[in-house]
Amino acid sequence: MGVPSHFKLNTGASIPAIGLGTWKSEPGEVRKAVAFALKDGYRHIDAALIYGNEKEVGEGIRDSGIPRKDIFITSKLWNTHQDDAKAGLQRTLDDLGTDYLDLYLIHWPVRLVANETSDLLPTNPDGSRSVDRSWDQSKTWKQMEELYKSGKVKAVGVANWSVPYLEELSKTWTVVPAVNQVELHPLLPQHKLRKYCANKGILLEAYSPFGSTGAPIMSNADIKRIAEEKKVSPATILLSYHVNKGVVVLPKSVTESRISSNKNAVELSASEVEALDKLAEGGNAKRLNTPLWGFDLGFDDWYGAAKDT
Numbered sequence: 001m002g003v004p005s006h007f008k009l010n011t012g013a014s015i016p017a018i019g020l021g022t023w024k025s026e027p028g029e030v031r032k033a034v035a036f037a038l039k040d041g042y043r044h045i046d047a048a049l050i051y052g053n054e055k056e057v058g059e060g061i062r063d064s065g066i067p068r069k070d071i072f073i074t075s076k077l078w079n080t081h082q083d084d085a086k087a088g089l090q091r092t093l094d095d096l097g098t099d100y101l102d103l104y105l106i107h108w109p110v111r112l113v114a115n116e117t118s119d120l121l122p123t124n125p126d127g128s129r130s131v132d133r134s135w136d137q138s139k140t141w142k143q144m145e146e147l148y149k150s151g152k153v154k155a156v157g158v159a160n161w162s163v164p165y166l167e168e169l170s171k172t173w174t175v176v177p178a179v180n181q182v183e184l185h186p187l188l189p190q191h192k193l194r195k196y197c198a199n200k201g202i203l204l205e206a207y208s209p210f211g212s213t214g215a216p217i218m219s220n221a222d223i224k225r226i227a228e229e230k231k232v233s234p235a236t237i238l239l240s241y242h243v244n245k246g247v248v249v250l251p252k253s254v255t256e257s258r259i260s261s262n263k264n265a266v267e268l269s270a271s272e273v274e275a276l277d278k279l280a281e282g283g284n285a286k287r288l289n290t291p292l293w294g295f296d297l298g299f300d301d302w303y304g305a306a307k308d309t
């Protein structure tokens with residue numbers, strides 16, 4: 001039995017169930033982390049232009065000696081490139097030092113308009129983010145479809161898309177997104193989104209599986225109890241939760257011992273999965289990644305940030 005090592009995308013391609021996250025992996029550490037992970041058996045790297053470290057990620061990939069064709073590389077179209085996806089992709093390809101991606105995602109269903117304050121995180125004179133709420137996301141998706149047809153990206157998908165946003169896009173898409181990468185863990189199980197994506201053939205990817213920096217969900221009392229009962233670490237429980245549910249999981253670490261142990265998911269029983277599925281009930285749900293542009297994106301469980309930005 002055991003747990004699956006790979007899942008299938010709706011393109012027919014195979015994707016490794018566990019990929020190394022690279023957000024907040026600093027230049028100087030990320031090169032070593034990526035090279036170590038690949039030598040240690042990882043074959044899936046999750047990158048993004050906005051992480052500001054794709055050059056080092058590319059160096060780490062080359063340092064590993066693993067052939068490009070054996071590695072599944074994902075990157076993401078940043079918000080300020082939504083009006084020119086081709087240029088956004090080229091920047092990423094140049095930085096990574098590769099001529100194709102295995103998966104390219106729209107990072108957020110939000111266009112930011114670059115201005116003299118910044119080309120990536122621009123602000124308005126009043127300090128708010130320069131979000132263009134009038135931008136039609138189907139225009140961005142159309143460009144993604146063209147990139148897919150050009151062969152420069154082997155699959156296209158989205159990140160941070162709620163059911164209403166996917167439903168709107170479905171009216172015009174000619175290529176169904178292969179993936180929706182969202183925050184997902186037992187405290188934010190997103191059951192409705194999961195059902196919707198399963199029905200459409202969109203594979204979910206879980207980001208921030210440990211609750212992001214400092215891994216706060218690992219110290220949740222219920223997670224610790226389930227881990228103790230199973231005689232594995234809380235990290236293993238949090239990773240295995242996704243793999244057992246047919247979801248890709250993207251743990252980030254720059255620490256070799258953690259990178260190594262994070263690739264070992266274990267099989268969970270139906271009752272263990274059910275217990276994890278219910279942890280967020282009764283007002284315990286918690287979203288940890290809440291950038292201010294995230295409001296109004298149709299998630300019914302958006303917490304934390306101020307509404308007027």
Ligand SMILES: NC(=O)c1ccc[n+]([C@@H]2O[C@H](COP(=O)([O-])OP(=O)(O)OC[C@H]3O[C@@H](n4cnc5c(N)ncnc54)[C@H](OP(=O)(O)O)[C@@H]3O)[C@@H](O)[C@H]2O)c1
Pocket residue numbers: 020021022023024046047107159160181182206207208209210211212213214215218235250251252253254255258259261262289
């Ligand atoms: N699409 C999006 O909008 C989006 C948003 C957020 C994240 N992501 C992707 O998802 C990836 C993962 O999410 P994340 O970076 O937010 O956080 P995460 O993977 O939930 O947690 C990372 C934190 O956990 C620590 N950690 C890792 N393994 C551990 C272990 N076995 N024991 C104890 N601590 C451990 C790491 O420390 P060390 O590194 O110091 O070891 C780091 O502080 C990102 O890197 C990125 O690729 C995508």
